[in-house]
Amino acid sequence: MGRVIVITSGKGGVGKTTLTANLGTALARLGRSVAVVDADFGLRNLDLLLGLENRVVYTALEVIAGECRLEQALVKDKRTPNLSLLPAAQTRNKTAVNPEQMRQLMEKLAGSYDYVLIDCPAGIEQGFRNAIAGATEALLVTTPEVAAVRDADRVVGLLEAAGISSIQLIVNRLRPDMVTAGQMMAVEDVVEVLAIPLVGMIPEDREVIVSTNKGEPMVLAARPSPAAQAIQRIARRLEGEVVEFPKLAGLGESFWEKARRFLSQKVF
Amino acid sequence: MGLLVGNSPPFPKAPASSIGVGAAKESVYFRSDAQGIHLHLPTTLAWEEVWDELVWQLRSRKSYWTGVAPLTLWCQERELELPTLQALAVLLAQHRLQLWRVQTRSRTTAIAAATLGYSVEQSSLLEVVPSPPPDTAPLYLRSTVRSGMSVRHRGSVFLLGDLNPGGEIVAGGDIWVWGRLRGLAHAGAEGDRSAVILALQLEPTQLRIADQVARPPESGSPCNTPEVVYWQDGAICIASLQEFLRRRAWAELSS
Numbered sequence: 312m313g314r315v316i317v318i319t320s321g322k323g324g325v326g327k328t329t330l331t332a333n334l335g336t337a338l339a340r341l342g343r344s345v346a347v348v349d350a351d352f353g354l355r356n357l358d359l360l361l362g363l364e365n366r367v368v369y370t371a372l373e374v375i376a377g378e379c380r381l382e383q384a385l386v387k388d389k390r391t392p393n394l395s396l397l398p399a400a401q402t403r404n405k406t407a408v409n410p411e412q413m414r415q416l417m418e419k420l421a422g423s424y425d426y427v428l429i430d431c432p433a434g435i436e437q438g439f440r441n442a443i444a445g446a447t448e449a450l451l452v453t454t455p456e457v458a459a460v461r462d463a464d465r466v467v468g469l470l471e472a473a474g475i476s477s478i479q480l481i482v483n484r485l486r487p488d489m490v491t492a493g494q495m496m497a498v499e500d501v502v503e504v505l506a507i508p509l510v511g512m513i514p515e516d517r518e519v520i521v522s523t524n525k526g527e528p529m530v531l532a533a534r535p536s537p538a539a540q541a542i543q544r545i546a547r548r549l550e551g552e553v554v555e556f557p558k559l560a561g562l563g564e565s566f567w568e569k570a571r572r573f574l575s576q577k578v579f
Numbered sequence: 580m581g582l583l584v585g586n587s588p589p590f591p592k593a594p595a596s597s598i599g600v601g602a603a604k605e606s607v608y609f610r611s612d613a614q615g616i617h618l619h620l621p622t623t624l625a626w627e628e629v630w631d632e633l634v635w636q637l638r639s640r641k642s643y644w645t646g647v648a649p650l651t652l653w654c655q656e657r658e659l660e661l662p663t664l665q666a667l668a669v670l671l672a673q674h675r676l677q678l679w680r681v682q683t684r685s686r687t688t689a690i691a692a693a694t695l696g697y698s699v700e701q702s703s704l705l706e707v708v709p710s711p712p713p714d715t716a717p718l719y720l721r722s723t724v725r726s727g728m729s730v731r732h733r734g735s736v737f738l739l740g741d742l743n744p745g746g747e748i749v750a751g752g753d754i755w756v757w758g759r760l761r762g763l764a765h766a767g768a769e770g771d772r773s774a775v776i777l778a779l780q781l782e783p784t785q786l787r788i789a790d791q792v793a794r795p796p797e798s799g800s801p802c803n804t805p806e807v808v809y810w811q812d813g814a815i816c817i818a819s820l821q822e823f824l825r826r827r828a829w830a831e832l833s834s
Contacts, residue, residue, distance in 0.1 A: 440627065461726050464743050468725035471638070472631035504743055504761075506723055 313344075313421040316428055316549075317446035319470070321462030323433030325454045326483040329519060330542065331430040332360040334450075336528040337546035339393035343425040346385065348417070349399035350442035351432040352407055358398050361388060362526025372400040375412045381419055390531060395424070405437045410444035417445025426549075435469055443470065448477040451507065454484045455496040460504055467505060479510035481545065486515045511545035512556065513538050606731055607632045609640075615649035616676060622655045626663070633667075637674045639722035650676040654683040661691040668695065715751065724748060724762065733769070744784055753777070763787070767810075776808035781817065791815050 318331045328351075335347040348371070349357035358364045369384035374397075381397075388394040397420070400407065420427045431442035443449070449470050453463040463480075470478055482498050489495035498512050516538030522529035529539040544554045607629055610617050620629055650671055659667070668678045681692035682700040692699045715734035724730055724738060726745025735752030746762040748754050753774050754766045760778035765787035767774030772789040786793050786808050793815035807823040809816055818826065 461745050464726040464745065468635070468728055469631060472634040474634070504741075506741065 313424045314426055314448060315417050315421050315446045316426065316448045316450055317431050317443050317475075318428060318450045318452060319431035319439070319442065319466055320433065320452045320459070321435060321466040322453070322459045325452050325459055326513075326519075327433075327452050328356045328360055328430050329523060330450075330452055330481065330483065330513075331428050332357060333528045333530045333539065333542045334546055335394055335426070335428050336361075336388075336391050337530045337543045338426050338549065339388075339391045340530070341546055341550060342393070343550075344393045344423075345426045345428065346395045346397060346420050346424040348397045348420070348427060348429045350413070350429050350438065352399045352438065352441075353401065353404040354432065355399040355401050357430050358386070358396060359526060360523055361396055361528065363388060363396055364526070367398045370398045370400040371416065372403060372407055375408055375416060381416070405432065405441065408441055410440050413441045414445040435466065439469070443473055443475065446475060448479075449475050450479055450481055450510065451505070452481045452483050453501060453505075455482060455490070455498065455501055457496070460496065460501055464505055467507060478507045480505055480507050481511040481513065482509070483513045484515045485512055510548050511541060513541040606729070607636060609636070611648075615651065617651045617653060618671075619653045620655070620657055622657050634670065635722070635728065637670070639720045640718070647675045647677050649679050651680040651682060652678060654681060654685065654688050656684050658685045658687040659691055660687065661694060664688070664691045664695060717752070726762075750774070764808075766808075772810040774810075777805065777820070779805050781806040781808070786815060788815055
């Protein structure tokens with residue numbers, strides 16, 4: 312059985328969909344079979360970011376309704392042979408499916424893929440409940456902003472209540488210069504509040520906007536940008552590899568030691 | 580240390596249902612008596628919220644009972660379908676609670692419970708305890724109280740973990756936070772002005788004791804020693820633990 316991981320945040324606009332597309336691609340390039348699932352019914356974007364919009368024929372909704380087989384709905388990415396997308400329906404809304412149906416669907420996917428990455432919609436309502444239903448692990452994405460961290464904290468509570476105990480943190484859109492100037496929360500502050508293990512920190516990167524508009528995941532670039540490299544490192548960490556966190560320019564030397572010490576103390 | 584600002588507007592006497600531990604009726608809660616453990620489900624909350632609250636309470640009050648304990652479920656008018664009740668029984672079993680009796684006024688719930696072989700109590704016999712007796716024993720929690728969570732208890736609350744911003748603890752007695760207190764703490768919520776709030780690291784959003792509200796001073800960095808929040812002469816004060824104990828000892832000597 313493959314790992315079913317939901318990528319969630321609570322707050323919108325922190326980079327869930329971009330991360331799902333790129334992390335899925337990065338894992339597939341490491342030789343794993345990956346299915347990325349768009350759970351944002353009614354506001355689907357993942358197909359756009361992967362540049363697969365025009366190849367969507369069936370969606371998860373038709374699979375659930377029994378109008379097509381799962382294999383028919385899965386869109387294979389030609390650039391990345393091991394990667395498939397299960398699109399969401401654009402025309403319906405989040406109440407069109409229920410958690411039990413999602414759970415069964417994810418179970419089926421986990422039977423034939425090493426990784427199933429679920430792109431969760433923003434918010435904590437029905438769409439969120441559907442997205443986390445079939446997941447056994449979670450990647451929590453946040454930006455170093457007070458509001459995003461507050462929402463992320465709420466989401467950790469909800470994930471724990473739903474029985475998802477493996478929750479790892481990704482701090483996105485970090486600007487080391489602003490952290491140094493004291494204008495932005497440092498990663499250690501975020502980790503301190505949320506009290507969950509850190510699996511990645513991604514710097515703010517103009518390349519993201521370019522690649523998003525082109526529909527081409529940035530980890531595919533011949534010379535990956537800093538953000539793309541950070542996502543590739545997350546993929547390797549998910550694979551169990553120990554990858555050092557690079558010193559982001561402007562962050563204190565002892566930062567990671569501090570975070571590690573904090574995490575080893577934090578046992579509950 | 581010193582006086583907190585913002586204590587002048589007296590805390591409005593809100594109805595018990597909106598603030599204060601009287602609202603505990605509206606959340607999931609456990610009590611125990613000679614017949615075992617009783618679990619009361621609120622009737623107004625959505626099932627998802629009830630479930631989340633229940634899971635959290637079961638996880639964080641691990642040491643509440645020992646061995647396998649028989650459990651009576653109080654559903655009142657809440658309708659529980661068969662799969663829901665089954666899932667609930669499984670969850671309780673994971674925490675060594677054996678569901679054996681269901682009290683309900685709903686036909687659906689009664690049928691589901693009977694189908695699963697539980698004893699069903701539909702009469703008003705059990706209602707000799709209509710409003711549950713206040714549980715004032717200290718509540719021991721080992722968890723992080725995260726944003727959106729609310730812990731309400733009639734006795735004192737002891738938290739081993741952090742109280743995060745957006746989270747709240749409302750207690751009839753004292754509040755001990757063995758961790759960082761960054762959210763909202765309301766001690767002595769039923770009017771006890773002698774209640775105190777104690778935290779290893781105090782960086783609160785807001786503090787309340789009895790009917791008094793205070794917010795922390797705008798400036799000043801948090802101090803890294805344990806601090807005590809207490810009520811004195813109509814104001815909420817903060818002192819380091821050492822100073823608090825020294826003052827208390829002095830007050831006892833001079834009285």
